[in-house]
Every structure is written in structure tokens, then in C-alpha cells.
Amino acid sequence: MRITLLLGLLTISLMSTAQSIQPSPSELTKHITYLASDAMKGRGTGSKQNDQAAKYVAKQFKKYGLKPMGTKVYEQEFIAKVKRVVVKDSIRQAKNIIGFLDNGAEYTIIVGAHFDHLGEGRQGGSKAEKPEGKIHNGADDNASGVAGMLEIARYFSGNKVREAYNFLFIGFGAEELGLLGSKHFVNNPTIPLATVNFMTNMDMIGRYNPDRGVGIGGYGTSSQWPQVFDGIKGTVRFFTDKAGSGGSDHGSFYAKSIPVLFFHTGGHDDYHQPTDDIEKVDVVSEAEILKIHLQLIEKAMSFPKLDFSEVAS
Numbered sequence: 001m002r003i004t005l006l007l008g009l010l011t012i013s014l015m016s017t018a019q020s021i022q023p024s025p026s027e028l029t030k031h032i033t034y035l036a037s038d039a040m041k042g043r044g045t046g047s048k049q050n051d052q053a054a055k056y057v058a059k060q061f062k063k064y065g066l067k068p069m070g071t072k073v074y075e076q077e078f079i080a081k082v083k084r085v086v087v088k089d090s091i092r093q094a095k096n097i098i099g100f101l102d103n104g105a106e107y108t109i110i111v112g113a114h115f116d117h118l119g120e121g122r123q124g125g126s127k128a129e130k131p132e133g134k135i136h137n138g139a140d141d142n143a144s145g146v147a148g149m150l151e152i153a154r155y156f157s158g159n160k161v162r163e164a165y166n167f168l169f170i171g172f173g174a175e176e177l178g179l180l181g182s183k184h185f186v187n188n189p190t191i192p193l194a195t196v197n198f199m200t201n202m203d204m205i206g207r208y209n210p211d212r213g214v215g216i217g218g219y220g221t222s223s224q225w226p227q228v229f230d231g232i233k234g235t236v237r238f239f240t241d242k243a244g245s246g247g248s249d250h251g252s253f254y255a256k257s258i259p260v261l262f263f264h265t266g267g268h269d270d271y272h273q274p275t276d277d278i279e280k281v282d283v284v285s286e287a288e289i290l291k292i293h294l295q296l297i298e299k300a301m302s303f304p305k306l307d308f309s310e311v312a313s
């Protein structure tokens with residue numbers, strides 16, 4: 001009787017542990033609400049709020065027990081030169097935030113998302129008619145991707161499994177100024193690039209449209225992706241795209257001959273506008289997209305290090 005009860009309690013507690021580390025709409029909402037609030041003023045590179053966003057990411061990494069893998073604890077600082085000068089400053093302090101999940105493995109999977117956005121419309125890139133002084137909240141672009149990256153970090157750091165690969169989680173800075181954070185990282189890597197299995201990037205994954213499905217790019221960057229994708233199913237639709245570069249930070253890794261994946265729910269009228277707000281983000285679908293992402297990572301870990309293929313352009 002007592003043993004049965006204990007076993008029952010143990011089963012329930014194991015089940016609730018397994019349940020609670022799954023990507024959760026409420027966790028996603030928490031992260032996106034923080035990052036995309038008006039108080040964060042659009043997380044423009046060089047701003048106090050951009051710094052605050054970086055600190056927020058570092059704080060979560062610490063909470064998940066990730067090992068700091070920047071050059072200054074979790075931070076890897078770099079100088080962002082703003083080419084398209086909208087204000088006088090053309091040089092800004094920027095940073096990546098980097099955390100490592102050490103499984104004692106030979107190779108590492110990099111999971112990334114950029115945390116910067118367009119600030120108050122003075123750094124270029126806005127599609128608004130008069131962008132100056134307007135907060136570009138960037139809820140989809142890319143608080144949604146950062147929240148996704150944090151949920152994947154929470155999953156692998158909390159699942160009590162020692163995976164066959166290590167994980168490096170990176171919040172990139174200055175993506176909106178030309179992928180500057182990821183370019184800085186691949187040219188100044190804090191782990192040897194030769195030990196990277198593949199890199200997976202999330203940029204704008206909060207606007208799931210069932211008619212389109214979520215796009216997963218990078219399908220052509222390893223001859224083994226088709227085998228990895230085989231049999232992967234979820235509650236949301238997805239389609240694959242071969243391209244290894246284009247539009248976001250995974251392109252910097254592809255340029256270094258590293259296989260990549262890129263998750264993206266597609267463009268919309270609020271893209272790079274002050275109206276890219278949290279109310280329009282679909283966190284329930286985002287959590288389902290992340291479950292597909294987790295399946296793909298888990299499946300890829302059953303393979304040896306993936307080979308790299310160049311995609312014909």
C-alpha cells in the first residue's frame with residue numbers, strides 16, 4: 001500500500017517534471033512581454049535598454065545553470081559600426097550573450113536568436129514613414145525568437161539527460177545592423193568552430209499562419225537533413241527551404257561551412273514597424289513550433305556530426 005502510494009507519487013512527480021520542461025505559452029509570454037514592452041524602447045543597439053535585454057538573457061542562462069561562455073562572463077562585447085548613419089553616433093557598444101550546456105561531448109549544437117531590434121527608429125531599417133521617436137517593440141522580431149531560444153535552453157538544461165552533444169546558446173546583438181553579432185562570433189568564436197555540429201536560428205517565430213506553415217530553412221546545408229526530418233510531425237504545419245543564408249544570423253555560420261536550420265513564420269504588415277506588438281504574437285502556436293524544433297534537435301543527435309553541403313544558389 002505504502003509502496004504503491006510512493007510509486008504513484010514518484011510517477012506523478014516525474015510526469016510533472018517532464019511536462020513542465022516542455023515549451024510553454026506562459027513562459028514565452030513572460031519573456032516576450034519583458035523584451036517587447038514599451039519600457040524596453042525597441043532594444044536598439046547601443047541603448048541602455050539593449051543592455052537590459054542582454055542582461056535579461058544572461059539572467060535566464062544563469063537560472064538554467066548554463067556555463068558562461070562569453071569573454072566577460074556571459075557577455076562577448078564588440079563594436080557595432082553603423083554604416084547607414086541616421087544619428088551622429090556611428091560606433092556603438094554591442095554584445096552577444098553566450099551560455100554553454102556542457103555534456104562532456106566532442107561536438108556542440110549552437111542554438112541562437114538575436115535580441116536587438118530597431119530601437120526608436122533612429123538606427124535605420126524601419127519601414128515606418130516617420131520612424132524617429134517611435135518605439136519599435138519587435139515582439140515578433142525578435143523577442144519571439146529569444147523566448148524560443150530560452151525555452152530550448154530550459155528544456156535541455158532541465159531534462160536530466162546527458163545528451164550526445166553539448167549546447168551553446170547565443171543571444172546575438174546588432175543583427176538588425178547587418179548580422180554584426182553573429183559575424184563577430186564566427187570570427188571570434190568562444191569554442192572552436194570545428195567542434196560545431198550545426199547551428200539553428202530562430203528569427204520571427206511568433207506569427208504562425210496555418211495557411212503558410214512555419215518555414216524551416218537550411219534544409220540543403222547537410223546531405224543528412226532529409227533523414228533527420230523524416231517522420232517529424234507536429235500539431236502545426238511546416239515546410240522546408242534549402243537556403244543556408246539569407247536574412248538572419250544563421251547565414252554567418254553557413255558562410256563558415258556549418259550546417260544550419262532557420263525557423264521563421266513569415267513576413268507581415270507589422271514587420272519593422274512600430275506595430276510589431278505582443279498582442280499579435282501567437283504563443284500557443286509558437287510552443288508547438290518549438291516542440292517540432294526539439295524533435296529535430298533530438299533526432300539530429302542520434303546521428304554522428306552532420307556533413308556540410310553548399311546550396312546551389
Ligand SMILES: [Zn+2]
Nearest residue numbers: 141142203204
Ligand atoms: Zn530579426
